[in-house]
Structures are given as C-alpha cells and as structure tokens.
Amino acid sequence: MQEHQAWKVNGFVMLGVGLATFVLGLLLLLLSGSILGAVFFVVTGLIGPGFVMVQPNEARVLIFFGKYTGSVREAGFFWVNPFTIKKRVSLRVRNFNSEKLKVNDAAGNPIIIGAVVVWKVVDSAKALFDVDNYEEFVAIQSETAIRSLASRYPYDSHADDVPSLRGIPDEVAETLKREVQERLEVAGVEVIEARISHLAYAPEIAQAMLRRQQAEAIIAARKKIVEGAVGMVEAALAHIEGQNLLQLDEERKAAMVNNLLVALVAEGDAQPVINTGTLYS
Structure with a gap:
C-alpha cells in the first residue's frame, strides 16, 4: 500500500453548486410541480456528503466501497466523492514515552531502562491499512527495540574500547533511532528522535x-x-x-x-x- 493524492474539488465552488441546485429544485416544485425539481433536490442531497475539511498536519484517507482511492493532505475545504468513507489520520509530531522496562544488559545485569521516541506519520495509507492499529504498533515495536538495545550494551564500562549505555549516549540514541525506524517503516511512520530517558540498575543489585x-x-x-x-x-x-x-x-x-x-x-x-x-x- 502506497499513499497517493485523491481527486478533489474546491469545496466553496461545490457549495455554490449545491445551493444553486437546491434553489432551482425548490422553484421548479413550487411553480410547476415538475419532477425535474425533485431531481435537483436529489442532486443537492448527493453533493452534501462530499464536503470535507482538512486541518493543517492532517490527512483524510478516502475509501470507496472497500477500495483505497487516495488521501487528501492539503489543508482547506474540499469536495470529494460523496460515496467514500473519509478516515482522519493525524500527521502531527507525537511522543511515545515508554514504561520503565526491566531487562538484562550485555553483561547479564538486570537494569531498568526507559526511552522517549518522537515520531510522526508520513504515509497515511500504510498507517491505516498495513497495520491494525498504528499507535499501538508504535508502542509495542518501540519497547521491543529498547529491549534489544539494552541487551547489546553493558550498563557501564571503564575500558575505553568497550562501549556502554552510559558511556556513549549519543551513539546509543542513534542506534535506538535506527532500530525503531526499521521496525516502524511498514507502518508509514518516521522516527524523528529516540533517546534513553531513564537508566539505572535494578533495585536488587x-x-x-x-x-x-x-x-x-x-x-x-x-x-x-x-x-x-x-x-x-x-x-x-x-x-x-x-x-x-x-x-x-x-x-x-x-x-x-x-x-x-x-x-x-x-x-x-x-x-x-x-x-x-x-x-x-
């Protein structure tokens, strides 16, 4: 699944068209009782559901009878296919603050570790259709990456040639960001930053x-x-x-x-x- 732009029309133009069909239908029904007036009313009723308003840093994903037909990412007031389902996907930057996880480091010592992942959706189609719940997916995959990272480095090391979680925080943050990004690529999510927010030995040791x-x-x-x-x-x-x-x-x-x-x-x-x-x- 790949995001692409949906067909849309300026909403104010279609609003004028809808008002015109409504007025014409009303006049025809009142003056002549023509069936054409009823047709204009039907057209007005079909135009109404097609209006959609998109806010900044937001996308509307359009689904037409089970088929993805495109996304509207441009902020404004538009008119789209009135028979489509319009699902909202936020493109704003969000934080995921993980729980304090108890894991074993590379030396086998139990440690308590937590991290903050800054992320945003860059592909609304992938986020909506390739995973079941992209927000829950971000949370689970981020915690999995944190556990994997913690088991790769020791908590601390006094040797210059042995990297540790405390000794090289910038490199550890970059490694964490890269690993989380690899896991979230399928969900159309971009990781802006990932950094350890809590690091300590487990209370028992x-x-x-x-x-x-x-x-x-x-x-x-x-x-x-x-x-x-x-x-x-x-x-x-x-x-x-x-x-x-x-x-x-x-x-x-x-x-x-x-x-x-x-x-x-x-x-x-x-x-x-x-x-x-x-x-x-």
Whole structure:
C-alpha cells in the first residue's frame, strides 16, 4: 500500500453548486410541480456528503466501497466523492514515552531502562491499512527495540574500547533511532528522535553494583596514576642523564625512582626528609 493524492474539488465552488441546485429544485416544485425539481433536490442531497475539511498536519484517507482511492493532505475545504468513507489520520509530531522496562544488559545485569521516541506519520495509507492499529504498533515495536538495545550494551564500562549505555549516549540514541525506524517503516511512520530517558540498575543489585562501580573506578584511577607516574619518572631520569646533571649508579637510581614513585603515587602529601650529613662520634 502506497499513499497517493485523491481527486478533489474546491469545496466553496461545490457549495455554490449545491445551493444553486437546491434553489432551482425548490422553484421548479413550487411553480410547476415538475419532477425535474425533485431531481435537483436529489442532486443537492448527493453533493452534501462530499464536503470535507482538512486541518493543517492532517490527512483524510478516502475509501470507496472497500477500495483505497487516495488521501487528501492539503489543508482547506474540499469536495470529494460523496460515496467514500473519509478516515482522519493525524500527521502531527507525537511522543511515545515508554514504561520503565526491566531487562538484562550485555553483561547479564538486570537494569531498568526507559526511552522517549518522537515520531510522526508520513504515509497515511500504510498507517491505516498495513497495520491494525498504528499507535499501538508504535508502542509495542518501540519497547521491543529498547529491549534489544539494552541487551547489546553493558550498563557501564571503564575500558575505553568497550562501549556502554552510559558511556556513549549519543551513539546509543542513534542506534535506538535506527532500530525503531526499521521496525516502524511498514507502518508509514518516521522516527524523528529516540533517546534513553531513564537508566539505572535494578533495585536488587543496585547497592552491590554501586560498590563494584566505585571499586572499578578506584582501580582505573590508580592505574592511570601509576602509568603517569612511571612516565614522569622516566622523563626525569632521561632529562638528568641527558643534561649530565648527576652521575647516578644503579643503586642511587633505584632509590630515586622509589622516592619519586612514592611522592607521585601516594594519596597523602609526601613528607620530605632533609639529609644534613652523617654524624661521626
């Protein structure tokens, strides 16, 4: 099924025609009692059901004895085939706010996730004839896409090469939009935006996962600190040796490396020890 434009006539023109046939029929019946007056009345009665008013961002789908004959998308007052059924389809932008769904992420952890999908109908024929109820179809398929997305990514990750729901929100939103669009294409619906609106661990593991996140964050931070400290020590030794500032044997070099690492890695402030010489008795 594909939407196409329906045949229509300016409604004000046909309104004038209807008034003219009514007046002519009335005059003929009153003046001569002619059967032609009755015919004009019948014509007027047939013209009346053909009037339709279309508001902005709205479509009227016309069905003639079970057959789709076209859609009227242009806003205004028109006259169409009076024997058609005229079904209204809104083309306005709408929001679907999903329920908070409990699903398992890629790591198998239960999480609570919700999303907002912004959508609109772009093909009134598909929306009306290719699915049973396009609004309900949008809701069900959007929630299915959200579940599929949640199972594809972990909730969180401290590794740079592992994408997560919290780590790459823009990419996750784009992936969700693409997946929802693929599912709603059959209903003539365009997805304008799809974005996660709620994301949290399930209550039964929330405290445990919070402690785990804190531990992972501490480990990741300490790893970065150690890597940075080692790099600073290497640079300091290379600078000292390159400038010939000091001649250090292996034992003194090891002592300097130890002292520098302690000063750089320690959580508290380093306490300097001043060497004032050796006291001989």
